[in-house]
Amino acid sequence: MQGKFVILLLALLAVCILGGCTMFFLDQGPGSGRRVRMEVTAYCPCGKCCSWTLDKNGRPVISAGKSKGKPKAVGITASGKRAHPGTIAADTRYYPMGTVLYVPGYGYGVVEDRGGDIKGRHRLDLYYNTHNEARQWGRRRVDVTIFPPGTAPIPQNARPPSL
Numbered sequence: 001m002q003g004k005f006v007i008l009l010l011a012l013l014a015v016c017i018l019g020g021c022t023m024f025f026l027d028q029g030p031g032s033g034r035r036v037r038m039e040v041t042a043y044c045p046c047g048k049c050c051s052w053t054l055d056k057n058g059r060p061v062i063s064a065g066k067s068k069g070k071p072k073a074v075g076i077t078a079s080g081k082r083a084h085p086g087t088i089a090a091d092t093r094y095y096p097m098g099t100v101l102y103v104p105g106y107g108y109g110v111v112e113d114r115g116g117d118i119k120g121r122h123r124l125d126l127y128y129n130t131h132n133e134a135r136q137w138g139r140r141r142v143d144v145t146i147f148p149p150g151t152a153p154i155p156q157n158a159r160p161p162s163l
């Protein structure tokens, strides 16, 4: 009788330990970000999206703002990296370069860029290769998951974070 009780107790203990470990590892996974509702737009490298034009010599120059007329490195982000699907522009005062995000409908991405209109905690701009894709995104309000600093980049099409 007492032996059975001990076994039951041990089994219960084992379940608690295993369960605890599982919860611990789940917490470390992509489910551990916080969520913030944001207004999310999209952009591509085109002159319209990135405020550049060709000068009389056919070279791209910045077409607006205080750097107007200066040479423009088309497709290069504010972080110096080449833009690619998964590149996200954010206000880096709140979301520093390298912050991993999950945007429903877009997938995972990394903050690698900034934008003149992208100010505050509730604005993002998603990079697409073509203007058509960026237009198709339009402007959406979605709940974005923000992962803690030091989170390694996650493939754009990985499965959504568990909530």
Ligand SMILES: [Zn+2]
Residues within 6 Å of the ligand: 043, 044, 045, 046, 047, 048, 049, 050, 130, 131, 134
């Ligand atoms: Zn564009």
